[in-house]
Amino acid sequence: MDVIIKKKTWTPTRLLLLGAAVLVLVLAGVGLFSTAGAAKLNVDPERLTISEVTRGPFQEFVPVDGVVMPIKTIYLDAPEGGTVQRILVEDGATLQPGQPIIQLANTDLQLEMVNRETAVFDLMNNLHNTRNLLQQNRIQQLNQLADIDHQLQEAKRVHDLNKTLYEQKVISRQDFLQSQNNYQYQQRRRQLTRQALRQDSVTMRLQISQMEQSVGRMQANLALMRRKLDDLTIKAPAAGRITSLNAEIGELKTRGQRIGQLDMLSGLKVRATVDQYYISRIFPGQKVEAAVNGKPYQLQVTKIYPQVTQGLQVDMEFVGATPADIRRGQSLPVRLALSDQTQAVRVPKGGFNQKTGGNWVFKVNENGTKAYRTDIRLGRQNPDFYEVLEGLKPGDRVITSSYEGYENMGELVLEAKHE
The missing domain is CATH 2.40.50.100 (RNA polymerase II/Efflux pump adaptor protein, barrel-sandwich hybrid domain)
Structure with a gap:
């Protein structure tokens, strides 16, 4: 009896062919990946800016243009x-x-001054005349009082004499009573006259005081008017x-x-407008540096204006000597420090950061023939440098010019073109 023999699906020959095909595909994929990841481009180094990474003083600052002004x-x-x-x-x-x-x-002021002077002179004349009239009236009253005192003394003398004679029954009772009535009348008359004199004296003093106050007010107005003329x-x-x-x-x-x-001659200050982006980092006493004719000068923020329109306006005054060759209204570039000065690894600023976002850079090899894409991490920055936190060390050379057209390259071959 015959037995049916099944044909094997995976024969050694098929397995070898399949393995060879897979190996070819893997090698092709690796080659393709390797070629894509290490894309190269020949670049003329004269078209590039190659800068050296250094370690040195680093400080955040913002450059602004200030205007020189007097302090007050x-x-x-x-x-x-x-x-x-x-x-x-x-x-x-x-x-x-x-x-x-x-x-x-101003002729109107001058005419008003003349009118007020005339009014003051008239009031002073009235005061003088009133004082004279009151004084004359008082003299008359004093003369009248003296006459009454004389008549009172005479009436007293007659009364006392008649009283003695009446007691001795030399004169009649009628003569005694007549002298007594006259004496009492003169006493009452003297009392009323003295009372009227006191009342007139009070009234006179009050009237003169009121007129003197009026004169004083008008003289004060006149002095004010003179000051207006002086103005x-x-x-x-x-x-x-x-x-x-x-x-x-x-x-x-x-x-x-x-x-x-x-403009006060006590000194000069610099007024500048800072971008409101830095509003939280500006404070009184903040250090500022300015260069005048190549010589550095130190300033500090003395006033921050509360109104923020197109920026934050600040006043800065010189610390120590003021430059002798600057003038009011002159434009002066200053650097407003945002941090203390420290030592840091730094790379000069350039257009490379626009394409890389500070995440990588082309690092040049030792002999300067190639530049390789290298991952880095940047920190603070100022108008001159970036602070390098990772990926580079002092002495390294990197391309800091624009990476336009190079952003997908992994390697740049630096070859000068010969004509």
Whole structure:
């Protein structure tokens, strides 16, 4: 009896062929992957910027342009309106306290001054006349009182004499009573006269006091009026340099109109506008550095303005000596420190970061023939350097120019092109 023999599916020959095919596919895949991962590009090194990684002082700062200003400025406004009659100083002149600047003319104020002076003189004349009349009246009353005292003494003498004679029955009772009544009348008359004199004296003092107070008030008004006339001569309130003087002969100035400003000579400051991105990192006392004619100067933040419009406005003053060759209104670039200065590994800033995001860089080999893609990690930055945290060490050389067109490369072959 015959037995059916099944044909084997996986014969040794088939297994060898399958293994060979798989090996070919694996090798092809590895070769393809290796070629894609290590894509190369020939680049002329003259088109690149190659920088060296260094270790040195590093500080975060923001560069801003400031404007040189005086530490203190006094604005000069016209306290009274008038026509410019004389200009007594030149714009930019250095003034002393109280030195006249501009002379204004105001006929209305002058006429009002004359009227008030006349009113004061009239009131003072009335006071003088009233005092004389009251004094004359008092003299008359004193004369009247003296006459009454004389009559009282005479009536007393007659009364005392008649009393003695009446007791001795020399005169009649009628004569005694008549002298007694006259004596009592003169006593009452003297009492009423003295009372009237006291009351008139009080009234006179009150009237004179009221008139003197009126004169005093009018004299105070007159003094105020004189000061208003004096304000027509605009003077320097302190020592300083007059700037922005805005006046012409014959020009009408209204009260409160700006005619210039007085810059104090006590020193200069720098005012700058910082991007509001740094608003939380700006504080009074913060260090600032400026270079004037190649010489460094130190400043510090003294005032931060609360209003934030197109940026944060700050004032900075010089610490120590102030540069002698800077002027008001001059533009001065300054560096506002955002951190203390420390030692760090640093790489110069360049366009490479736009494509890499600070995650990798092309590192040049020792002989400068190739540059390999190397992973790195960057930290802080300033306008000059990036701080390197990982991936590079001092002495390494990297390409810091733009990586436009190189971002998918794994290796750059640095070969100069020869014409």
